[in-house]
Amino acid sequence: MLRVLQxxxxxxxCSSSFVSRMRFLNGLKQNDDVCSVALxxxxxxxxxxxxxxxxxxxxxxxxxxELRTSDVQSLLENIGSDRTLLxxxxxxxxxxxxxxxxxxxxxxxxxxxxxxVCGGTFVDLRKSFFLLSRREAPLVAKAQALLRWHQTSGxxxxxxxxxxxxxxxSQRTCSSSGIIYYPKMSPVVIVLVSDGKRCLLGRQxxxxxxxYSALAGFCDMGETLEETLIREVAEEVGLEVQSFSFSSxxxxxxxxxxxxxxxxxxxxxxxxxxxVDHSELEDARWFSQQEVLAALQSPPSHRGDPPALWxxxxxxxxxxxxxxxxxxxxxxxx
Ligand SMILES: NC(=O)C1=CN([C@@H]2O[C@H](COP(=O)(O)OP(=O)(O)OC[C@H]3O[C@@H](n4cnc5c(N)ncnc54)[C@H](O)[C@@H]3O)[C@@H](O)[C@H]2O)C=CC1
Ligand SMILES: [Mg+2]
Numbered sequence: 001m002l003r004v005l006q007x008x009x010x011x012x013x014c015s016s017s018f019v020s021r022m023r024f025l026n027g028l029k030q031n032d033d034v035c036s037v038a039l040x041x042x043x044x045x046x047x048x049x050x051x052x053x054x055x056x057x058x059x060x061x062x063x064x065x066e067l068r069t070s071d072v073q074s075l076l077e078n079i080g081s082d083r084t085l086l087x088x089x090x091x092x093x094x095x096x097x098x099x100x101x102x103x104x105x106x107x108x109x110x111x112x113x114x115x116x117v118c119g120g121t122f123v124d125l126r127k128s129f130f131l132l133s134r135r136e137a138p139l140v141a142k143a144q145a146l147l148r149w150h151q152t153s154g155x156x157x158x159x160x161x162x163x164x165x166x167x168x169x170s171q172r173t174c175s176s177s178g179i180i181y182y183p184k185m186s187p188v189v190i191v192l193v194s195d196g197k198r199c200l201l202g203r204q205x206x207x208x209x210x211x212y213s214a215l216a217g218f219c220d221m222g223e224t225l226e227e228t229l230i231r232e233v234a235e236e237v238g239l240e241v242q243s244f245s246f247s248s249x250x251x252x253x254x255x256x257x258x259x260x261x262x263x264x265x266x267x268x269x270x271x272x273x274x275x276v277d278h279s280e281l282e283d284a285r286w287f288s289q290q291e292v293l294a295a296l297q298s299p300p301s302h303r304g305d306p307p308a309l310w311x312x313x314x315x316x317x318x319x320x321x322x323x324x325x326x327x328x329x330x331x332x333x334x
Contacts, residue, residue: 017096024098028091032167038100039089039167044072045143048114048122049107050151052140054131055120062131064140065120072104079113081106090150090169092143103143105151125253129315137315141253149183149257156181185251185259189228190216192321193239193265195272199292199325201309202236202276202284210310212285214318216260225261233265237284238275241265247324250317262317264325289329292322 028035044067046053053065067075069086076085089102106114115121125144129137146169156163156174163172163181172181192214193200201212217232219225230241244265252258276284287309295309312318 021094021096021098025091025094025100028094028100029166029168029170035091035100035167038091039086039102040069042069042089042100042102043067043095044069044089045092045101045103045140046072046114046118046122047103047105047107047144047147048109048111050105050144050148051122051124052128052144053115053118053120054123054128055118061133062123062128064132064136065118066101067118069102071118075114075117076106076109078117079109081109085109087167088150090143090146092139092146101139103147105147130313132315134315138251141251145185145251145253145257146183148253153181183257185257187219187225187228188216188252188258188260189219189225189232189263190214190260190318190321191229191233191241191244191263191265192318192325193233193237193241193267194325194329195267195269195286197269197329198272198286198288199322200237200239200274200284201287201311201322202281204280205282207282208310210307211312212283212287212309213312213316214262214321215284216318218258225263229263229265233267236277236280238273238277239267240271242268247321248317252317260317262321264321264328289326292326296323296326 028038045064046067054062055065056062072086073083076083085106086104089104091100092103093101095101111122123131125140128140132140150165150169150172153172154163155161156177156179158179159174159177161174161176163174165172173179200215202215203212207213215232215236217228217236219228229244233239233241244263247262247264249262250260252260272286274284291309295307295311298307311322
C-alpha cells in the first residue's frame with residue numbers, strides 16, 4: 001500500500017511543488033485507499049470538543065501541537081481508546097514535503113489524561129486566535145470548522161437517513177438517496193466605509209465592551225457581493241455607498257464558518273449623517289485617523305477598563321481593512 005502512496009505522490013510530480021501538493025491533496029480526497037495510507041504517516045492536530053491542543057514554547061508563546069500518527073496511536077492506547085478513533089481523522093492539508101495533515105477530535109476521551117500525555121492544553125478556539133501566530137490560526141480554524149461540520153451533518157436533510165463520510169472527510173453521502181454533501185461556508189461582506197477623512201465602525205451588543213469593527217452582513221440567496229455591500233450599509237447605518245473596492249478574503253469560523261469578502265467603500269461627505277438600525281447594531285460612529293491609529297498602536301491590556309476604542313485582533317480581516325485605511329489616508333502604523 002505504501003507503493004500506492006508513493007505512486008500518488010509521483011503522479012503529481014510536475015515543475016511546480018505547489019501544483020504537485022495541490023494535486024496530491026486532491027488525490028487523497030478522491031481515493032480512500034490512498035488517503036488511508038497517508039493517514040498512517042501524517043501530521044496530526046488534535047481537538048477536544050472543538051478546542052485545539054496547544055503547547056507552550058520555551059518563550060511562553062503558544063503553538064499548535066503537531067503530532068505524528070504514531071504519537072496519536074500510542075495516546076489512544078495509553079488512555080484506553082481503541083485505534084479505530086483514528087479513522088475519524090479529517091484531512092486539512094499537507095506539508096511542503098507532501099506529508100498529509102489531519103485533525104481529530106478526541107472529545108469522547110478524558111481531556112486531562114490526553115493533555116498530560118501530550119504535554120499541552122486544549123484551548124477554546126476564540127481564545128486560541130489571540131494566542132496563535134497569524135500563520136497557524138487559519139489551519140486551526142479550518143480544522144475546527146471541518147470537525148464541527150462532520151459533528152452536525154450526520155443525517156441527510158432530505159431523507160433523514162444517516163450520511164457517511166469519505167476517508168478524507170471532504171464530503172458526506174446519504175446512505176439511501178446518494179445525495180452528496182460538502183462542507184459549507186456562508187458568504188459575508190465586510191466593509192470599511194470612509195467619507196474621505198473618517199472611517200465608520202460599528203459594534204453589536206455581543207462584542208466585548210469598547211470593541212468596534214467594520215460593518216458586516218451575510219449575503220442573501222441570489223445576491224452579488226456588490227448588492228450585499230450596498231444593502232448592508234443602507235440597512236445598518238442608513239448610508240448610500242458611492243463606490244467600493246475589493247481588498248481580501250478570509251475564512252472566519254465563528255459562529256458557523258463565514259467566508260468574509262472584505263471591501264473598502266466610500267460615501268459622500270455631504271451625505272454622511274448616520275441613521276443606525278439599533279436592532280442590528282448597538283452603536284456606530286465615525287472615527288478620525290488619529291483615534292484609529294491610537295487604537296492600533298495600543299491594543300487593550302487584558303486588565304482594567306477597556307480603552308474608548310478597541311479593534312478586532314490582528315487575525316481578523318476587519319483589522320486588515322482598518323490598517324489599510326490608515327495607510328491609504330497617510331497614517332503610519334508601527
Ligand atoms: N472577521 C472579522 O473581522 C469579522 C467577522 N464578522 C462575522 O461576519 C458575520 C456576519 O456578521 P453579522 O453582522 O452578524 O451579519 P448580519 O449583519 O447579516 O446580521 C446577522 C443576521 O444575519 C442572519 N444570519 C445569520 N446567519 C446567517 C447565514 N448563515 N446566512 C444568512 N443570514 C444569516 C441572522 O438573522 C442574523 O441575525 C458573522 O459570522 C461575524 O462573526 C463580523 C465582524 C468582523
Ligand atoms: Mg451586520
